[in-house]
Amino acid sequence: MDSRAEVLKLARLLGADHERLSFLAKVDARELRRLRERMTDVLFDANLPMLRRMASASKLLPGAVTAKIAERTYGPMLCARIAGVMDADRAVDVANRLSLGFLADVAVELDPRRCSEIIARMPRARVLEVAAELVRREDWITIGRFVGHLPDETVEAALDVLHDEALLHTAFVLDDKARVGQVVELLPETRFDGLAAAAASHDLWVPTFDLLAHVGNGDRELLAGALRRLDKASVARAREKAAEMGVLHYLDS
Structure with missing residues (x-):
C-alpha cells in the first residue's frame, strides 16, 4: 500500500x-x-x-x-x-x-x-x-x-x-x-464512525486499511469497530477487500 x-x-x-x-x-x-x-x-x-x-x-x-x-x-x-x-x-x-x-x-x-x-x-x-x-x-x-x-x-x-x-x-x-498515528490520535472518538461511513460510501477501502496499518492499537480498534458497525452489505464489502489485501485480521481482531 x-x-x-x-x-x-x-x-x-x-x-x-x-x-x-x-x-x-x-x-x-x-x-x-x-x-x-x-x-x-x-x-x-x-x-x-x-x-x-x-x-x-x-x-x-x-x-x-x-x-x-x-x-x-x-x-x-x-x-x-x-x-x-x-x-x-x-x-x-x-x-x-x-x-x-x-x-x-x-x-x-x-x-x-x-x-x-x-x-x-x-x-x-x-x-x-x-x-x-x-x-x-x-x-x-x-x-x-x-x-x-x-x-x-x-x-x-x-x-x-x-x-x-x-x-x-x-x-x-x-x-x-x-505522522499518521500522531494525527489520528488528535481525532475525537466521534470521527471514527464518520471515517468508516466515508470508506463505505466512496469505496475507500485501500486508504482505510492503510490507515489501520499505521495507527496505534487503541485507534486501530476504534476504527475497526466502526467498520464492523456498518450495514451488512458494507461490512461484507470491507471483508472482501480486506481479504484481497491480506489484512482481514484487522476486522477479525
Whole structure:
C-alpha cells in the first residue's frame, strides 16, 4: 500500500498518469521515495545561483510590491523555487500578501523539505485557509506533503477542515507515514464512525486499511469497530477487500 501511494506522488511530480507508472508499485516504497526526492532535488537545484540572486534582489522591495510581482510575473512554479532559498521571515511576509488561490498554487509546487521553517512560521489562520482551498480542489497529495512540517496545534485545527473522506485520502499519501498515528490520535472518538461511513460510501477501502496499518492499537480498534458497525452489505464489502489485501485480521481482531 505504501508503494501505491508513492506511485501516485511520483506521477504527480512528473505530471504523468499514475496508471502509466503502476508497474512501479512492486518496488519497495522506500526506494520509490528516494527516487522521488532525488528527482525533486534535480528540479529545484536547476538554476540555483539565479534563484538566489532573485531572492536577494527581492529584499530591496517592499513585501507588498514583491507579492504583486510574484503573482503577475513569476508564476507559482518560479515562486516555489525562490521560496526554497529565501529568508524565512521575508518569505512568510510575502506569502501573507499573496491571494489565497495563488498561494495554494505555490503550495502545490513547493518542496516542503526546503521550506519547513517557512511552513512552521505561517500564521495558523492562513494555513487553514490554504488547507480549505486544497480540500476544495481535492488535492490530497499537496496536503499530505505539508502535514509533517506543521505544529501539532495547527494539524489539530486543520482536522476540522478535512472532512472524513479528505482525511482518508490525505493519510494515504502522507509523506511521513510515522505522522499518521500522531494525527489520528488528535481525532475525537466521534470521527471514527464518520471515517468508516466515508470508506463505505466512496469505496475507500485501500486508504482505510492503510490507515489501520499505521495507527496505534487503541485507534486501530476504534476504527475497526466502526467498520464492523456498518450495514451488512458494507461490512461484507470491507471483508472482501480486506481479504484481497491480506489484512482481514484487522476486522477479525
